[in-house]
Amino acid sequence: MxxxxxxTGLGVCAPNGIGLDDFTxxxxxxxxxxxxxxxxxxxxxxxxxxxxxxxxxxxxxxYFTPLQLRGLNASGILYGVIAGTDAWKDAGLSIAEKEAPxxxxxxxFGTGILGVDKFRESTHLVDSKxxxxxxxxxxxxxxxxxxxxxxxxxxxxxxxxxxxSSACTTGTEGILMAYDRIVSGKAKRILTGSCSDSGPYVWGxxxxxxxxxxxxxxxxxxxSRPMSASAAGFVPGSGAGALILESLESAQERGAKIYAEVxxxxxxxxxxxxxGSMTAPNSHAVQRCIREAVESADIQSADVxxxxxxxxxxxxxxxxxxxxxxxxxxxGKDFPYVNSFKGLFGHCLAASGSIESVGAxxxxxxxxxxxxxNCDDLHTEILELVDEEKIPRKTILxxxxxxxxxxxxFGDVNACVIFKAFND
Amino acid sequence: MTGTEHYQKLHDIxxxxxxxxxxxxxxxxxxxxxxxxxxxxxxxxDIVLDxxxxxxxxxxxxxxxxxxxxxxxxxxxxxxLSDK
Numbered sequence: 001m002x003x004x005x006x007x008t009g010l011g012v013c014a015p016n017g018i019g020l021d022d023f024t025x026x027x028x029x030x031x032x033x034x035x036x037x038x039x040x041x042x043x044x045x046x047x048x049x050x051x052x053x054x055x056x057x058x059x060x061x062x063y064f065t066p067l068q069l070r071g072l073n074a075s076g077i078l079y080g081v082i083a084g085t086d087a088w089k090d091a092g093l094s095i096a097e098k099e100a101p102x103x104x105x106x107x108x109f110g111t112g113i114l115g116v117d118k119f120r121e122s123t124h125l126v127d128s129k130x131x132x133x134x135x136x137x138x139x140x141x142x143x144x145x146x147x148x149x150x151x152x153x154x155x156x157x158x159x160x161x162x163x164x165s166s167a168c169t170t171g172t173e174g175i176l177m178a179y180d181r182i183v184s185g186k187a188k189r190i191l192t193g194s195c196s197d198s199g200p201y202v203w204g205x206x207x208x209x210x211x212x213x214x215x216x217x218x219x220x221x222x223x224s225r226p227m228s229a230s231a232a233g234f235v236p237g238s239g240a241g242a243l244i245l246e247s248l249e250s251a252q253e254r255g256a257k258i259y260a261e262v263x264x265x266x267x268x269x270x271x272x273x274x275x276g277s278m279t280a281p282n283s284h285a286v287q288r289c290i291r292e293a294v295e296s297a298d299i300q301s302a303d304v305x306x307x308x309x310x311x312x313x314x315x316x317x318x319x320x321x322x323x324x325x326x327x328x329x330x331x332g333k334d335f336p337y338v339n340s341f342k343g344l345f346g347h348c349l350a351a352s353g354s355i356e357s358v359g360a361x362x363x364x365x366x367x368x369x370x371x372x373x374n375c376d377d378l379h380t381e382i383l384e385l386v387d388e389e390k391i392p393r394k395t396i397l398x399x400x401x402x403x404x405x406x407x408x409x410f411g412d413v414n415a416c417v418i419f420k421a422f423n424d
Numbered sequence: 425m426t427g428t429e430h431y432q433k434l435h436d437i438x439x440x441x442x443x444x445x446x447x448x449x450x451x452x453x454x455x456x457x458x459x460x461x462x463x464x465x466x467x468x469x470d471i472v473l474d475x476x477x478x479x480x481x482x483x484x485x486x487x488x489x490x491x492x493x494x495x496x497x498x499x500x501x502x503x504x505l506s507d508k
Contacts, residue, residue: 066440070470135473136466 002183006422008256009091009244011083011193012358015051015237015345018059019086024362026344027370028395032221033345034235043200047212049220051237051346052198053079068150074115074141077150079240079351080195084109084151087242088191092256096156104188104250106159108177109148109242110170111194112350115141116201147195159187167409168310169267170194171241171353175417176265178245188250193242196351203236209279211314212236224347225374226311226340227321227382227391234312235346241354243361248424258422260364263402264296265417276412280316283323286414290327290406293416297402301328304336304418305400306369308360310408311340312347313374318381320408325385333387337398343373353407353415360405364421371395430479430498437474438494441467453495481505 010020016033017023026033033051040048055078060069063081072078084107088095096102118141122134140146145163152161160181166173171194178190196202206212213232216223224235251258268289270282294301307324311317317340324338325331341359348355363369371394378391399421406416431453439448443462450461457463463471468491472483475497481504483491491497 065444067442067467070440133473136469 003185004248005179005182005245005262006248006251007243007259007262007361008246008251009087009093010259010358010361011086011090011242012240012355013053013079013082014239014241014355015053015348018053018055018082020090020362023359024366027341027359027362028366028368030344030371030373030394032373034220034224036217036220039200045200045204045207046214047207047233047236048217049223049235050198050203051235051348053239071135071137072141073118073121074146074197075117075199075238076111076114076195076197076240077141077147079238080109080111080147080193081150081154083193083195083240083242084191085154087193087244088155091244091246092254093244095154096158101156101158103158105155105157106181106187106190107148107152107157107161108164108174108190108192109151109194110164110174110350111144111147112165112167112170112196113202114144114146114197116197117199118142120201151191155191157191159190165350166413167411168347168349168352169407169409169413169415170350171355171357172405172407172415172417173267174354175243175245175262175357176267176415179262179265182245182247189244189246191242191244192354193240194351194354195240196238196349198238202238202349206236222374224313224343226313226343227317227372227378228313228375229377229379231313231315231317231379233314234342237346237348237352239345239348239351239355241351241356241358243354243357260361261420261422263299263418263420264293265415266292266296267413267415268292269414270412272412278412279410281408281414282412283319285412286320286323286408287327289414289416290324290404293404293418294328297418299402299418301330303402304328304404306337306339306363306398306403308356308403308405309338309340310406312342318379321382321385331385333390335386335390337369337390337392337400338386339370339372339392341370343375357405357417360403361419363400363403364419367397367399368395369398369400427498430501433478434475434494434497434501437471437478441471451494453498455494456492457494475501479505481508
């Protein structure tokens with residue numbers, strides 16, 4: 001029997017709130033973090049709205065030394081360090097002494113692509129035959145594992161320190177990687193999370209694919225419409241979420257507060273076979289992933305009280321709901337409560353799974369299921385499967401015992417994790 | 425620019441790269457950048473770039489190799505400026 005795993009710390013740097021207090025309030029109240037983006041307008045993007053965390057210098061200076069900030073031009077590192085350090089502190093953990101690392105603590109902090117703006121800077125220098133002017137931190141800011149490397153150095157972690165990358169499943173996958181490492185006794189605790197850079201060089205490719213909404217530039221907060229009949233594409237976002245996963249025995253020894261238990265989960269791929277492709281999920285794989293997650297957690301599908309979906313606000317949302325309904329064999333009034341936080345901050349890509357997991361777990365703390373926005377016109381195919389009351393349009397009081405969170409990503413990859421309210 | 429101004433300018437560049445446990449008061453003309461001020465060798469690359477910008481000069485690899493102490497750096501800066 002492997003070790004039980006609990007969540008003892010959370011941190012978040014989201015477009016609609018930095019820090020747990022602001023983020024919780026924004027989710028409870030339905031406060032949007034999606035804004036008009038002047039730079040996207042100047043560059044003639046079709047979609048000129050985005051969800052970007054609102055950082056300022058005072059805040060940044062609390063997390064970075066002047067030396068670390070020298071030439072730092074990687075927004076994902078800013079977001080990831082803020083969320084990761086906050087989660088560490090929230091768990092009541094201390095920073096390792098100067099002479100030796102904390103061998104029991106590791107980091108699995110993912111990203112899709114890192115330091116894009118820094119990379120652009122160096123590309124210009126290289127092309128103008130000025131490679132010698134690139135400086136010493138370009139490599140550290142643009143290597144994918146830059147984020148785990150920065151956090152690892154700040155906190156002094158001596159267990160596994162790595163970065164996973166699986167497109168938009170990255171954050172949720174990372175939670176399960178951390179879970180596995182703790183269950184097997186290889187680490188006492190892992191800081192897991194994910195981050196995603198902001199800006200046109202990250203989002204441009206999606207604009208070119210014509211999968212971002214184009215008609216909400218004058219009305220940004222209405223642009224992200226998960227589960228709605230008028231869903232018009234996902235709003236690009238950025239940020240970071242972070243969770244401390246820890247063995248139950250370590251948490252209890254430390255007297256740490258416990259947000260929830262991680263019961264298990266599953267990851268798989270549709271192999272880009274059947275109806276799966278590089279960009280579209282194979283529904284059989286999605287259903288299988290959800291079923292395997294339920295089995296791994298040793299619960300019945302009837303036990304799932306609430307779902308926090310991937311639900312990006314594209315035409316695929318009804319397909320996702322169908323997959324949940326089939327996998328759990330539940331529909332109508334029997335369907336669990338379901339929400340998508342993307343209506344409030346868009347699709348934060350590699351960061352989405354971790355930011356949304358932080359939100360999903362906060363629901364236990366508040367005894368609430370946070371409300372959906374921009375879906376008063378629910379998609380008819382969704383209404384055929386799910387009773388309207390299961391898709392709350394306002395935050396409701398409901399003490400869920402089991403919350404399932406899933407993320408799906410390009411490359412036909414899937415991840416589903418099962419969280420449980422902790423009471424022992 | 426006088427010698428004192430050069431020193432002050434260099435001092436202000438170097439102090440950013442000091443590790444947390446070395447204060448700017450430790451910087452003197454005699455200080456060895458790596459051995460005494462504990463500056464990370466990767467950061468020497470950045471100090472060179474900052475010096476290039478601040479004094480509008482260009483430093484070559486061999487200049488960098490000779491730049492062990494603050495005094496060495498000042499000597500190299502002066503010679504580059506007089507060559508201009």
